[in-house]
Amino acid sequence: MYSVLFIFSGHAVTVLEASIAGGLFLLVMIAWLVLRTLGQMRISARADKAATKRIYELESHLSMLLKSQGEMTGRMQTMAEVFGSRQSDMMRAVNDRLDGMGHKLGTSMANTTKQTHDGLRQLHERLAVIDRAQRTITDLSTQVVELQSILSNKQTRGAFGQGRMEAIIQDQLPPSGYDFQATLSTGTRPDCLVHMPNGAPSLAIDAKFPLEGFNLLRNAKTDEQLKSAQAQFRRDFTKHIQDIRDKYLIPGETQDTAFLFVPSESVFAELNEGFEDLVQKAHRARVVIVSPTLLMLSIQVIQAVLRDARMREQAHLIQAEVAHLTADVGRLNDRVLKLQTHFGQANRDIDQILVSTDKISKRSARIEDLDLGQIAGETAPTETLPPSA
Structure with a gap:
């Protein structure tokens, strides 16, 4: 310091x-x-x-x-709270209404869309049905035009009737029961010959129906045309019936009745309704007019007759086979009886074997029960065995 x-x-x-x-x-x-x-x-x-x-x-x-300022602030807060509550209520109500309107609008749009789809689907289905029907009608009109062109020509019309007749006969009869375009002894050739059983004469069928006069009847517009068409049809039909009677009814070779095949049910019905005299004339000439349905029924009857004839032809063979079958059954019965006898003898032998095995079992049990320490000289009792043991 x-x-x-x-x-x-x-x-x-x-x-x-x-x-x-x-x-x-x-x-x-x-x-x-x-x-x-x-x-x-x-x-x-x-x-x-x-x-x-x-x-x-x-x-x-x-x-x-x-x-x-505090009072103004309180009032402003109160007003803000009131406005806020009212605004929230208003927003809630608006949202609820908007949600309800949106739900209703969505439901309505969904229903409308579903109904529209259903309507369009049904419309498509109906249009498809109409389209198929239109195609069917077009096909039918084409077939009708083709049929009309076929029937307008005599040769094609004959081929058409021949084809229908052949289809019916081929479906019902075996190949050996008919012949198409067969030649008779007179040189004539019917459209079909149906062979009858037991060597009976064959049945002749003609498929050439005179359709020219019939078409004139349908196309007639005046009374004069109708009378002229009726007269021509009567002449043509009468001549055709006479030709069938003269050509195809041969005694001893064909039946005394021939068939005239009409390839249309409507033509057959109109022929029977409007020309009954021609039908009676055909019956008197022993010519039966048949439609496709009647021809089918007639062929079925002939088929039943042929089947019955074949059954009668084979009756003796069936009887012989039945006799052989009866003999076989008798031999089988004898052999079954012999087999039954063998089974009875075998059952008896088995019963005897069971008796012997039972006795053997009992003796084995006695041997096991023997006392080996018994007095010498004692012998166990013996038992005489039967001869069967």
């Missing part, structure tokens, strides 16, 4: 002196600052009274403003 800190004007200043000088200087500065502060406080005290009054007034105004 007494060390020299520095030298000032030839005087050595120690650390202690420097510390005391610094402390005094600090005290002087503090005092000066205190006095200055007190002076300023006296000056400001006089100004503070006016400022305090002004501040009080400002504070009162400010409190009133704050109070008014």
Whole structure:
């Protein structure tokens, strides 16, 4: 502390002196600052009274403003809450109505879409049916035109009737039961000969119906045309019946009745309704007019007759086979009786074998029960075995 800190004007200043000088200087500065502060406080005290009054007034105004602002804020909050609740209610109601309208609109659109799809599907189905019906009608019209072109030509018409007649006969009879275009002893050739059983004469069938006059009847527009067509049809039909009777009814070679095949049911019906005299004339000439249905029934009757004839022809063979079958059954019965006798003898032998095995089992049990330590000289009782053992 007494060390020299520095030298000032030839005087050595120690650390202690420097510390005391610094402390005094600090005290002087503090005092000066205190006095200055007190002076300023006296000056400001006089100004503070006016400022305090002004501040009080400002504070009162400010409190009133704050109070008014608080009331306005409360009212604004209340109004905001009211507006918010009403707005939320309004939004909820609007959303509910929008949801209901959207659901109803969606349901209505779904139903409308379903009904539209169903209607379109039914429309497509009906259009498909109409399309198929139109194609069918087109095919039928084409076939009718082809049939008309066939029937307008005599040769093609004959081939058409021949084809239908052949199809019916081929479906009902075996190949050996008929001949197509066979030649008779007179040189004539009927369209078909159906062979009858037991060497009976064959049945002749003609498939060439006179359709020219019949077409004239259908196409007649006036009474004169109708009369002319009827007269021509009667002449043609009468001539055709006479030709069949003269050509195909040969005694001893063909039946005394021939068939005239009409390839159309409508023509057959109209012929029987409007020309009964021609039908009677055909019957008197022993010519039977048949439609496809009647021809089928007649061929079925002939088929039954042929089957019955074949059965009668094979009756003696059947009787011989039945006799052989009866003999075989008798031999089988004898052999079964012999086999039954053998089975009875075998059963008796088995019963005797069972008796012997039972006795053997009993004797084995007695042997096991013997006392090996018995007195010598004693003998176990014996038992006489029957001859069967």
